[in-house]
Amino acid sequence: MTSTSDATTNEAAFAHARSVLPGGVSSPVRAYGSVGGTPRLIASARGAYVTDVEGREYVDLVASWGPALLGHAHPAVVAAVQEAAARGLSFGAPTCAEAELADAVIARVPAVEKLRLVSTGTEATMTAVRLARGVTGRPLIVKFAGCYHGHVDALLASAGSGLATLAMPGSAGVTAAAAAETIVLPYNDLAAVEAVFAARGSDIAAVITEAAPANMGVVAPNPGFNAGLRTITQAQGALLILDEVLTGFRVSASGWWGLEGAAEGWAPDIFTFGKVIGGGMPVAALGGPAAIMDHLAPLGPVYQAGTLSGNPVAVAAGLATLRAADTAVYEHVDRAADVVSEAVSAALAGAGVAHTVQRAGSLFSFAFGEPTADASGIPGPRDYAAVQAQEAWRYPPFFHAMLDAGVALPPSVFEAWFLTAAHDADAVGRIVDALPAAARAAADATRP
Ligand code: PLP
Numbered sequence: 001m002t003s004t005s006d007a008t009t010n011e012a013a014f015a016h017a018r019s020v021l022p023g024g025v026s027s028p029v030r031a032y033g034s035v036g037g038t039p040r041l042i043a044s045a046r047g048a049y050v051t052d053v054e055g056r057e058y059v060d061l062v063a064s065w066g067p068a069l070l071g072h073a074h075p076a077v078v079a080a081v082q083e084a085a086a087r088g089l090s091f092g093a094p095t096c097a098e099a100e101l102a103d104a105v106i107a108r109v110p111a112v113e114k115l116r117l118v119s120t121g122t123e124a125t126m127t128a129v130r131l132a133r134g135v136t137g138r139p140l141i142v143k144f145a146g147c148y149h150g151h152v153d154a155l156l157a158s159a160g161s162g163l164a165t166l167a168m169p170g171s172a173g174v175t176a177a178a179a180a181e182t183i184v185l186p187y188n189d190l191a192a193v194e195a196v197f198a199a200r201g202s203d204i205a206a207v208i209t210e211a212a213p214a215n216m217g218v219v220a221p222n223p224g225f226n227a228g229l230r231t232i233t234q235a236q237g238a239l240l241i242l243d244e245v246l247t248g249f250r251v252s253a254s255g256w257w258g259l260e261g262a263a264e265g266w267a268p269d270i271f272t273f274g275k276v277i278g279g280g281m282p283v284a285a286l287g288g289p290a291a292i293m294d295h296l297a298p299l300g301p302v303y304q305a306g307t308l309s310g311n312p313v314a315v316a317a318g319l320a321t322l323r324a325a326d327t328a329v330y331e332h333v334d335r336a337a338d339v340v341s342e343a344v345s346a347a348l349a350g351a352g353v354a355h356t357v358q359r360a361g362s363l364f365s366f367a368f369g370e371p372t373a374d375a376s377g378i379p380g381p382r383d384y385a386a387v388q389a390q391e392a393w394r395y396p397p398f399f400h401a402m403l404d405a406g407v408a409l410p411p412s413v414f415e416a417w418f419l420t421a422a423h424d425a426d427a428v429g430r431i432v433d434a435l436p437a438a439a440r441a442a443a444d445a446t447r448p
Pocket of ligand 1: 150
């Protein structure tokens with residue numbers, strides 16, 4: 001049988017992958033489930049570009065689903081990884097670099113006093129939930145429909161990301177008991193949060209929310225929503241878990257909290273981080289005040305552990321990424337987000353495609369259909385139900401027209417577009433050049 005590495009065409013390589021990996025992928029969001037066609041198998045990536053197994057280059061707006069803030073294979077990150085690898089891949093013992101990474105996070109997010117390193121965002125949110133239950137002695141968790149917090153049993157109900165893409169309400173294999181401990185509310189609806197606390201407040205351990213949701217497409221929190229969650233949870237003795245796995249160190253040096261909470265004077269009890277904190281390697285973390293974090297073992301009774309937690313090679317990549325992510329990087333990514341989102345919007349408008357630009361910091365996505373608005377007056381979908389009601393069928397032809405023109409977008413309308421510090425004028429120009437044909441393809445799409 002032809003192995004993937006022997007296959008000369010992308011089709012043959014994916015056919016082989018499908019025969020040995022469920023769906024041909026190691027994570028469902030990579031499977032082109034909602035756009036159709038064959039995923040490109042990527043052989044290498046540099047800067048703003050990825051290259052597939054046939055040698056075809058694409059401007060990349062996936063950026064490894066967020067981590068590649070600096071662009072792919074940034075020289076400082078690659079050098080740090082090579083140096084760390086040469087010193088040994090994993091020790092199973094504490095290292096100075098772990099504390100240096102904690103220092104780097106605390107310097108950027110001063111609401112964090114202590115950090116626990118884990119390997120994936122899923123582990124970070126899973127541990128945050130356990131910690132909240134351990135601290136409060138309460139069982140229930142409140143989450144919002146459309147917010148994705150990884151594939152934690154208790155957090156998969158009405159999650160966005162791959163579940164939105166594949167139109168799955170939740171996952172088989174999650175027990176009724178696990179699901180019953182999660183209360184799912186509509187996003188951006190503080191009245192619903194108040195009502196659930198009025199009914200069950202003494203049983204609620206925590207509210208978990210994406211700092212700015214980007215897994216149902218981008219839906220920014222209404223002004224005052226996150227602050228309102230803070231006020232309600234504090235008054236009710238519950239914890240607030242701010243999931244910054246996607247936004248942390250990406251939308252600003254201090255994440256979404258830096259754009260909102262720091263300015264408004266509030267902080268969550270637990271932050272979760274991932275993606276950029278590992279610079280493309282498996283690092284994630286949870287952090288918060290020492291009084292909460294010290295409930296974790298070995299100091300406290302809440303158990304959490306990991307053979308590869310704080311892995312020295314992965315931590316080196318994260319540290320190098322955070323150190324290189326200076327003000328100029330964030331300014332560049334913000335500007336590139338302005339240019340690309342405005343160009344897409346202009347192209348769609350030019351082709352007569354009704355849409356809204358959904359934006360939160362440098363993150364953006366597009367919702368297809370006549371703009372809706374809730375009581376906030378902000379145009380476009382403001383919760384999961386509204387997001388799902390859009391003309392999502394316009395996205396696959398748009399996506400494929402862009403791909404054919406050498407631009408790799410996220411393969412789902414329910415995902416954010418990611419720009420990097422490496423998206424220079426040439427890369428942005430290639431995106432802009434591809435837009436008119438893609439917008440026409442979206443315009444010509446017919447409702448299934
Ligand atoms: N939380 C958020 C907000 C995410 O976007 C993700 C992943 O996309 C996760 C948690 C889970 O992270 P991981 O895929 O590293 O397990």
